[in-house]
Amino acid sequence: MLCFWGAQVREGFELVKPDQVKHGKYGIRSVCPKSNVQDMSAGRSFAGFIRDGKVSVLRLCSEDGDHDGKLKQLQLKNKIRLIVCGEAGAVLLAYGGKVLIMDKSTVCRPLKSLENRQVIQIACGDHHSMALTNDGQVFVWGENSHGQLGLRKDHPGSPSAQHVQSLSGIPLAQISAGGDHSFVLSLSGVVFGWGRNSAGQLGLGDTTDRHVPTMVNSLNRKKTVSISCGGEHTATLSKGGTVFTFGSGGSGQLGHNSFRDEHHPRVVAELWGSEVSQVTCGRHHTLISITSSKLIYSFGCGTQGQLGNGKIINKSVPFPVDLPTECNHEYMIEKLIAGENHSFALFFKESGNESKPNPSRGILTLDDRMIGRWLAGNEPWKVVKKDINKVFSSAASLNGSFLKRSRDDHYQTSEEHCGLDFDLVKTSFAKLSKNESLISEVVKVVQQTLLPSLNPNPVGVEALSVYLLLPELIRHLQEQQRTELTEALAFKILQLNPAAHKELEMYWSKLPGDWLKGLVKLFKKTSANLIGRFASDSMNWDLIARLLKFVRILQMVYQVCCSANRNITKSDFIIHEINDLLDVLETANEDINIYRQLFLLTGQFQAVMAQQNYYNTILNNLISLPCIFNLEAKCSLMKNRTRKGCFLLTLRRTTLLEDSFSQLRTATQQQLTEYWLSVFYTEDMRRTDVNKRDFFHNVFKELCAPESQLLMYNDNETMSWFPTMLSVEKEKYFLFGILCGLAFNNNSVVHLPFPLALFKKLLNVKPSLEDLTEFSPVVGKSLQYILNFSDDVEQMYMNYTIVWNGEEVELDPAEPGKMVTNSNREDFVDKYVDYTMNKSVEEVFEEFKRGFFKACDKCMVEMFEPEELRGVLVGNEEYDWDILKQNTTYEGSFNAEHPTIISFWEVFDELTSNEKKAFLLFLTGFEKVPILGMSAVKMRVRPPFIFTQDHLPEALTCHALLDLPVYQNKETLKAKLIEAINHKRGFWEE
Template identity: 85%
Template structure:
């Protein structure tokens, strides 16, 4: 049955004879044609009807056409399943997915631009139209005066179908076109609108037109299941039956008890609790259906009876349509249609019969049923291949698959929730991967079609699901397939725009543990494979560009894991093959240094140089991505990196600071960063590494002493920090920064008694209360007590005014004297810590930082975590002397059981703790243990042959080499050793 009401038309639209038209109350008529109406539509100029796949149209009276036309059947050779009438003509959907467009003269022709596309939905506005394809793509054509095509601002419009590329990847459920605006709805209930917005019909809170699809954020989470566009207003329906309307309200078509426009979606309060099942918009009126009560409500313009309530006036609240009892009792409402000045209800008898129209179809998605068909072998391989191509070539189809529909969780899709059912994905891909033919075909489609088509600037969070699905699929592939697809996926991830990348990183942070570890393993294996090829002497220049892609993804995931405090550990990212590559470089360097003449003679030196340059270039690309380096590899890189030369400092031992500062001011930045430091003392002018280590030891002892007046110190004088008020020239902090960076560059462990906060700040990591506790335990623990205070008190008898280094400070300048309360105590503590470690020292620290990065390449520094950086510069105090003994090697006539060696170790064991530390300084130039532990100190001992019994032991600090005279007895050895470590370092005398 077709019921209709509104502006006068030819009796029964000529669908039946005049005497077969039933006239009900309030001008409502109904017809039951012999051939049932399957679908119909009414626009400004035409009403169209589909019966048995054939189309009939009737021209409606209008300003240009002052009388009704006759019902005319279009002579088409196609079976039509849907018709949508717009402002001037209509769009027809052919069974099979082709589209025809009908002009004012009712001539139909195929739409250009949709060849080989299967269309499943069509929509028509005043002067533009839309189509949704089976693979989830939106196409548009017509005018673009207000951006209603969603292409771009300067697009002139088009008579042929144009792809709305910005929506690629969004799994769509519905499209809708209004007068000059357009909407689409995703499977997860996200609403996108664009086009004319003069009355706020886009629901974006303003009246500015949009030329690209824009998310209606205020409808997020509302579980929207359908949307309908009117002339200048829009209505949406949420699961559960809530109706929102927005846009023009001049005729009451929003149903809000007013005739005002609404720029934001607003609930139609009068329908609250009615569980509306359908909503549709006409030009200036709106219809809703409540399936449970079989009632239809209307509101808006009623000047031509289109509200069906017996009144010829506008209504601003929903009012029941006066349908006959027969319509309510015998028929079920299938579809509401609201036109320019007409309203229609398409119904069928219960239980269903032939009159029921073909339901609106959705995009193709992958589900368990489809996978079951593929695996069962019940369908020809040709059909299966066709399905695979459709699903896996479309990001929209994949993104609409495996949704977590339980408890409607997919409607919660946002930057925090991706909407995927991870268990379903895992089991589905596990089934597919067992069939070699299936997986091979899928790999081909993904590689050749899907990945190249991915949009680097996707709209909406749903478009990013494919980047979560593909790693789970790829990691189940064989090695060769896996590596190729992993690289292609990495490239696409790195091409994403920054905002999309942030959302993807948020999704990574919330992945289940197994998925997150699988993601890391996928990119780690690919990285390790390529690094292994380099270490195995494969000089493939292609690797140099391929490898960083994998490692960049690993670094991104690593940072996500750190920020989200995920259980996955740092060791899960480390690639041990990096150590092999560093060993190769060291071997090459040693070969070139020790065998240069022989290599020249045999013609092998150029090959080694090429291999060295290649490996070094690869490492330089990787140092900014440090998650794959273990600490040993980082230190090895620092130790063995190639210098471009040396720059000298010529110093007086009695004026180290004065001389070094005056010369460092003049050294160019490039030399400071890329040249090794050489130190000469005017007293002897020997060029040895001993001089450099001695210089760093003494200059930092002097700089960090209280007498320097450069720093403030904690109560027990064990740790220093930058001052809030300067006592020395600001330039000294700049030069101090240069010296710290030079010590770092030259692998020197120095006296730098600062809390971890210093090293965090260098690496742009925000210091915390824990760092303040390290510096000032009394103050820090007091602040921690405030945070831990459990009693419920509103005010804590404190204010935001503090005193630090004798200066009174308002932590909240906008509210002087503000009281600390239970609700703001975290803010108070944060501001307190921030002031001490950041704001109060900002000027001084920036000078220090400027100096540091003048002498240090930022990329190299960022290889290290804050704790590692402190360890590299300061060392540690884990003195395991047994390891030193175990790792010692003997040269010349010495061996482990030599009497002098036995005596030496007996003497060493008898030394005090401080004397042993002094020996370490004597041997290595460092007071503390290197960050890699005592095992990194490889002491060598050899006899000092040219000596008298008065000679002292000597040490070559750069090689940890101890030259030990063969003394006559143990007592002499002990005396001379203690004298040496107390008064000498290396080869020079004080």
């Protein structure tokens, strides 16, 4: 049964004889044609009806008083499923998905640009139309005067269907077209609008037109299930029956008991609590239905009776439509249609669905029944391949296949919640992987069609779900397939725009633990395979670009894990094969240095240098992606960097600071970063590596001494920090920074008694309360006590005024004397830490940092974590002397059983702890153990070429080489060794 009301029309639309039209109250009429009406639509110029797949149209009277035309059946070859009428024509959808266009003279023609597409939904505005295909693609055609096509601002419009690429990947549930605006709705209830926005009909809070699909953020998580566009207003329906309206309200069509426009979606309060099942918008009025009570409400323009309530006026609140009695007993409301000046309600009988029109179809998605059919093998392979192609070639279909619908979780989809059912994904792909033919066909479609189609500029986060799904699919593949598909996926991830990158990283941060580890393992394993090839294969420059894709993804995931504090260790990212590559490079460098003349004579020099350049290129590219390097590899990389030569400092031992500062002021960044430091002392007239270590040892002792007044010290004077009040020239901090950078650049361990905060700040990591506690345990523990304070009192009897380095400071200058309370104590502690570690030293630290990075490669520094950077510069205090003994080698006439060696170790064991540390300084030039531990100290012991019993032991620090004379007895050896380490400090002539 079809009910209709509003402007006068030809009696019963000629669907039945005039005497068969039933007239109810307030101009409401109903007809029951012999051929059931399956679908209908009414626009400004036409009303169209579908019966038995055949279309009849009737021209409606115009505003200038023309009479209605006669009902005309269109002679079409196709059986029609849906019709939507616009301003002057209509769009028809045939069974099988073919689209036809009807112009104002009722001539129909197929839309050829969609011939090879299976369309499932159509929508028609005043001057534009839309179509949704079964693989989730949106196509538009018509005018683009206000951006209603969603293509771009300068697009002139098109008579042929154009793909809205920005919506690719979003699993859509519905499309809707208004006067000059358009909307789509995703399966997760996310709403996108574009086009004309003169009255706020896009719900974006303004009246600016949009030329590309734009998310209506205020409707997020509202569980939107349908949407309808009117002339200049829009309505949405949420699961549970809540109605939101926005846009033009001049005729009351928003239902808010006012005639104002609304720029944001607003709940229709009069309907609150009613379980609304349908909402549809006409030109200036709105209809809603409540299936459970079989009621229809209307509001908006009623000047031609289109509200069906007996009032020929506009109404701004919902009023019930007085339906015929039989509607309440025999029929159920199936569909509401609101036209220009007309309203329609299509009913079907409760006893049977004979008159029920075909429901709107959704996009194709993968489900368990489909997989079951494929695995059963009962369908022809040709059919199975076709199905696989349909699902796996479309990101929208794939993304819509695994939504977590239990407890409506998919309606929570946002930047922080992907809405996927990970268990369903895992079980589905596991089933597919059991059949080799199936999984091979899936891989083929994904690689050849899906991945190339992915949009690098998606408008919604739902389009990013495919990047979470594919790693699980790839996990089930054989190695070659896995590598190829992983590389293609990495390429598409790296193509994403910055905003999409950020959103994907947020999704990664929320992944279940096993999925996150699986993602890391996938890219790590592929990277390791390629790195292994570098170490064994001949030069292949293409491998470098391929490797970088994988490692960049690993670095992205690593940074996500660090920021989100995920339970995944740094070791999960380390690729140990990189050490083999470094060994190859080190060997190549050594060979070049040793056999340079031979290579030149044999004509092999160019080839060897090319190979070295190849390895250096690989490593230089990987330096900015440090997550794959273990600490040993990072240190090896620093040690084996190629240098252009030496940067010379000529110094007097008595004026180290003055002389070094004078020469560092004029040094160029290239000299400091690309050359090894060489130190020349005027007193001994020799240039040796011993001098360099002696220089660093002495200059940092002098810089960091309390007498220098360069730093402030904590209470027990064991740790330093930058001062808040300067007592020396600011330039000295810049030069101090250069010296620290030089030490790093020259692999030298120095005396730098700073808390971890310094190294965090150099790496742009925010210092924490733990860092302040390391410098000042008393202050740190007091602040921690405030955070842990559990008594239920609001006032903490202290304020934001603190004393730091003898200076009284207001932590909140905008509110002097502000009190610390239970509710703001975290803010107080954060401000305390920020002031002491950042604000109070900002000017001085920036000078230090500027100097530091003038003297060393920033990319090399950023390879290290803060703890590692401190270890590289300062060393550690894990003095494992047994390891030193185990790693010692002997040369010349010495061996482990030589009497002098036995006596040496007996003497060494008898030394005090401080004497042993003094011996380490004597041997290596460093007071502390290198970051890699005592195992990195490879001591060599040999007898001197010429010596007497008066000679002291001598050390060549750059090689940890000990020249140990053969003394007559143990007592002499002990006396001479102690004299050497205490008096001479071990810096001998080379």
